[in-house]
Amino acid sequence: MPIEQYIFLSLALFTIGIVGVLTRRNAIIIFMCIELMLNAVNLLLVAFSKMHHLKLMEVNPNAGTEGQLFVFFIMVVAAAEVSVGLAIIVLLYRNTRSVDVNFLNRLKH
Amino acid sequence: MSVTEILFYSLSAMAIGSALLVILSKNPVHSVLWLIVTFVAISGHYILLNAQFLGIVNMIVYAGAIMVLFLFVIMLMNLSTHKEAKKNKWLQMAGVLSGGLLLLVIVASLKGAEQATLVAQTNEGSIGLLENLGKTLFTDYVIPFEIASVLFLSAMVGAVVLGKKTETTKS
Amino acid sequence: MKSALQLVWFIPLLPLVGFLINGLLRNKLSKTAAGIIGSGVILGSFILSLLLFLQVKEGATFVSELFTFIKVNELSIPFAFQVDQLSALFLLIITGVGFLIHVYSTAYMHEESNSHFARYFAYLNLFVFSMLLLVLGNNFVIMFIGWEGVGLCSYLLIGYWFKNIDYTNAAKKAFIMNRIGDLGFLLAIFWLIAKVDTVTFATVFSAETLQVLTPTDITGITLLLFVGAMGKSAQLPLYTWLPDAMAGPTPVSALIHAATMVTAGIYMIARSNVLYTMAPFTQGVVAVVGLVTALFAATIALKQNDIKKVLAYSTVSQLGYMFLGLGVGAYTGAVFHVMTHAFFKALLFLGAGSVIHAMHHEQDIRKMGGLKKHLPHTHWTFFVGCIAIAGIPPLSGFFSKDEILAAAWSANKIYWILGVIGAAMTAFYMFRLYATTFLGKFRGTQEQEHHLHESPKAMVFPLIVLAVLSAGAGFLGVPAVLMENAHWLDQYLAPVFAASKELTAGHAHHLSHSTEYMLMGVSVGIAAIAIFYAVNKFSKNPDLEEPAGFGKVLANKWYVDEIYNAIIVRPLFALSNLLEKFVENKFINGIVNGSGRLVQYTARQLRYLQSGQVTNYVLLMVLGMIALFVVMYFTKK
Numbered sequence: 071m072p073i074e075q076y077i078f079l080s081l082a083l084f085t086i087g088i089v090g091v092l093t094r095r096n097a098i099i100i101f102m103c104i105e106l107m108l109n110a111v112n113l114l115l116v117a118f119s120k121m122h123h124l125k126l127m128e129v130n131p132n133a134g135t136e137g138q139l140f141v142f143f144i145m146v147v148a149a150a151e152v153s154v155g156l157a158i159i160v161l162l163y164r165n166t167r168s169v170d171v172n173f174l175n176r177l178k179h
Numbered sequence: 180m181s182v183t184e185i186l187f188y189s190l191s192a193m194a195i196g197s198a199l200l201v202i203l204s205k206n207p208v209h210s211v212l213w214l215i216v217t218f219v220a221i222s223g224h225y226i227l228l229n230a231q232f233l234g235i236v237n238m239i240v241y242a243g244a245i246m247v248l249f250l251f252v253i254m255l256m257n258l259s260t261h262k263e264a265k266k267n268k269w270l271q272m273a274g275v276l277s278g279g280l281l282l283l284v285i286v287a288s289l290k291g292a293e294q295a296t297l298v299a300q301t302n303e304g305s306i307g308l309l310e311n312l313g314k315t316l317f318t319d320y321v322i323p324f325e326i327a328s329v330l331f332l333s334a335m336v337g338a339v340v341l342g343k344k345t346e347t348t349k350s
Numbered sequence: 351m352k353s354a355l356q357l358v359w360f361i362p363l364l365p366l367v368g369f370l371i372n373g374l375l376r377n378k379l380s381k382t383a384a385g386i387i388g389s390g391v392i393l394g395s396f397i398l399s400l401l402l403f404l405q406v407k408e409g410a411t412f413v414s415e416l417f418t419f420i421k422v423n424e425l426s427i428p429f430a431f432q433v434d435q436l437s438a439l440f441l442l443i444i445t446g447v448g449f450l451i452h453v454y455s456t457a458y459m460h461e462e463s464n465s466h467f468a469r470y471f472a473y474l475n476l477f478v479f480s481m482l483l484l485v486l487g488n489n490f491v492i493m494f495i496g497w498e499g500v501g502l503c504s505y506l507l508i509g510y511w512f513k514n515i516d517y518t519n520a521a522k523k524a525f526i527m528n529r530i531g532d533l534g535f536l537l538a539i540f541w542l543i544a545k546v547d548t549v550t551f552a553t554v555f556s557a558e559t560l561q562v563l564t565p566t567d568i569t570g571i572t573l574l575l576f577v578g579a580m581g582k583s584a585q586l587p588l589y590t591w592l593p594d595a596m597a598g599p600t601p602v603s604a605l606i607h608a609a610t611m612v613t614a615g616i617y618m619i620a621r622s623n624v625l626y627t628m629a630p631f632t633q634g635v636v637a638v639v640g641l642v643t644a645l646f647a648a649t650i651a652l653k654q655n656d657i658k659k660v661l662a663y664s665t666v667s668q669l670g671y672m673f674l675g676l677g678v679g680a681y682t683g684a685v686f687h688v689m690t691h692a693f694f695k696a697l698l699f700l701g702a703g704s705v706i707h708a709m710h711h712e713q714d715i716r717k718m719g720g721l722k723k724h725l726p727h728t729h730w731t732f733f734v735g736c737i738a739i740a741g742i743p744p745l746s747g748f749f750s751k752d753e754i755l756a757a758a759w760s761a762n763k764i765y766w767i768l769g770v771i772g773a774a775m776t777a778f779y780m781f782r783l784y785a786t787t788f789l790g791k792f793r794g795t796q797e798q799e800h801h802l803h804e805s806p807k808a809m810v811f812p813l814i815v816l817a818v819l820s821a822g823a824g825f826l827g828v829p830a831v832l833m834e835n836a837h838w839l840d841q842y843l844a845p846v847f848a849a850s851k852e853l854t855a856g857h858a859h860h861l862s863h864s865t866e867y868m869l870m871g872v873s874v875g876i877a878a879i880a881i882f883y884a885v886n887k888f889s890k891n892p893d894l895e896e897p898a899g900f901g902k903v904l905a906n907k908w909y910v911d912e913i914y915n916a917i918i919v920r921p922l923f924a925l926s927n928l929l930e931k932f933v934e935n936k937f938i939n940g941i942v943n944g945s946g947r948l949v950q951y952t953a954r955q956l957r958y959l960q961s962g963q964v965t966n967y968v969l970l971m972v973l974g975m976i977a978l979f980v981v982m983y984f985t986k987k
Contacts, residue, residue: 071183071184071187072298072299073297073299076299079224081286082195082198083194085278085281085282086195086278087198088274088281088972089202089274089278089279091274091965091968092274092275092277092965092968092972093270096207096258098249098252098258099202099207099210102210102211102214102249105214105245106198106214106217109217109218109241112221112233112237113224116224116233117228118299119230119307120229120307121297121298121299121300123304123306124298124300132306132311132315133306135306135311136315138230138307138312139315141233142233142236142312142316143323143327145237145240145241146331147327148241149240149331149334150334152245153335154337154341157337157338157341158341160252160256160341161341169256169258171963171964171965172963172965270965270966277969277972277973280976281972281975281976281979284976284980285979287983288983
């Protein structure tokens, strides 16, 4: 498949993630949108890795491996992030009885 | 239209459609379910790109573990019955507009780039297979891999500390 | 004996050491110790100067370069001392008269407390150091350092009795007036640097450098230098500080404000004589300013009743004569007059100091009179000083003044006529002073009369030495008309003024002998008449009443101070007030406070951006990204 198609697909998913972050007030939904954005980036990374591989296959049969490993590490970080993030949200809910980010302006005061 | 193309477009439509539903649905539980669908579609893309390892990991870690965690938290809080307060209309509009603008601008700036000839390899190639990735991971990337375990440990500790009931929360 | 020349740097160093010792240890030294150190270092300098002078007299000149003072690109200013005929002569005057005055001061200042006594000698030594630096420097910058140094010392010594507010005001006045002149000097130095990239005398006055300078440059530089000289040497219109400078102790007036510092301007112009000879316009200005000052100050001196004020205006007037001499090209005559003036004016001031000492700090001559029998030594030395300054042969004043007047005659007859009128006035007011002070009956209180006493030896000794010098110094410059080849000073200074002589060689005309006799006769005759008239008039009935009519104008110094106040000081104050009110308060404060307020205001407005809403931040972030992409897109090559 032409790389352009992958770029547009990732871009679309990423933008949807951004719009979600910007328009929703539920902290969990915002969190999910962030995961969506991460995934859009992951997809693009894998697509680039394969593109790279196709181009340099003859020179280096392993070309592009790093890209996929990078995605792997992103997943690792994302998993850790989600566990901490959700813990924070739970704590938040316990304190405010709400997960509305609009109430999260305590730092202003 | 080859089978690959058919698969690509149908998976893309599925990903975008379910992603839209994630941000549009009112009920958080529905959002989570739609996000799982999105992830499944992305995993499909990975397999299409012959990155089977990542496809499986994505399914297990994201669509499986992480999303279940989300679902668990939502159900724990009983959020599905909560009515989410409507956001300011203007802000919503501004959000959508700026998101669209970003898309437009990036597309515009990509327009001139040389990419027409570049193609991502699909259906074949062995780099995405477990054997190759495993070898690289445990030779060249063994130190980052081990450090990642430290990251996990600290995340685990953090989650436990945060989740613990503290004196202040009791009152 | 090259060694004496090598030791030139010791000459200014000794007074500096004396200054440091007296200044730093002023609370520990006894009066005797301070006096011995203060006078001793000057004596050392004098002996060295004398050795140096003997060398220079043989024709040896020398430049002793100590280190490079400033080096910027092409411009290199060495810290170097130049010993030639002119500076050697000035060294002798400064250290010689300086030493006598130091000795005199040990007695005169004896009433001061220990630390103030030492402070006085420290200042005096610092002054001598600066003055030596001024005359020894081999370039304009070193000269300027000394120039500023003597200005500072003058300020410190005028305000020596700093508890009296009038005295400190006088000190400030002197300092500010000098600053105006100094600005001219500085500008001249900058002009020189800009044009020829050097300030060293030898280079500046060399033929190659002079070719680089256009006539405009030379006229400008010389005029600016003259402005500096005006300030330091108290010429119109910057002379008013000098009479006020009499607030300082009398020996200071003698040393700084009569014998040495005020002649710095003459030294500077004599040093740059080549430049002045090449700028006829400036020479005209110098001559006219000198002449006008001489007459102007002489008229004021006619009606002053303060013994020191009379001498101060007399100094201003005599300095005017020196500038007249410089202006008409009689450089030797001007330097000659500097020397003789240093002797007799120091003598007169010290004599006045002796009188003041005896009268317990009474300076009004109307309350004196008949001091002749009480102060015999002071009386006869003062008398010698008076006839010397009046220009009666064969005392020194006659020769030097006559040389200047002769040169004035050959330049412009009107100069001469006015000069002779000034000389007559000089004779008149000096003998008015003499007659009122020493002749007639004593007019003070009984108690004062009872305490009248001759001054101690330390004060009488310098008076006698100076009296001898005042009487005899004239024979160093006997004009050719009286004795062939007897003008020793002219021959001695010839190398310094050689270049100027060459320039004017074409149109220099010698006066015939008969004309010269006539000129001498007229000036001596008029002076003699003035003397007899004054002695007759004032020894019997001195004018004790307040002067009226025109005399009042003179007694009030032509109201110059008042005029300066009205046209310069007041408008300046008014302008400052105006600036304070509008520019300072409204404009500058407006900008300063306004920028503060602007920041506060914008911050208060920008604060609303910090809503604390996470979404808003994300939105702004996205907008930022968009902006970045847009920039990237449009700047893409």
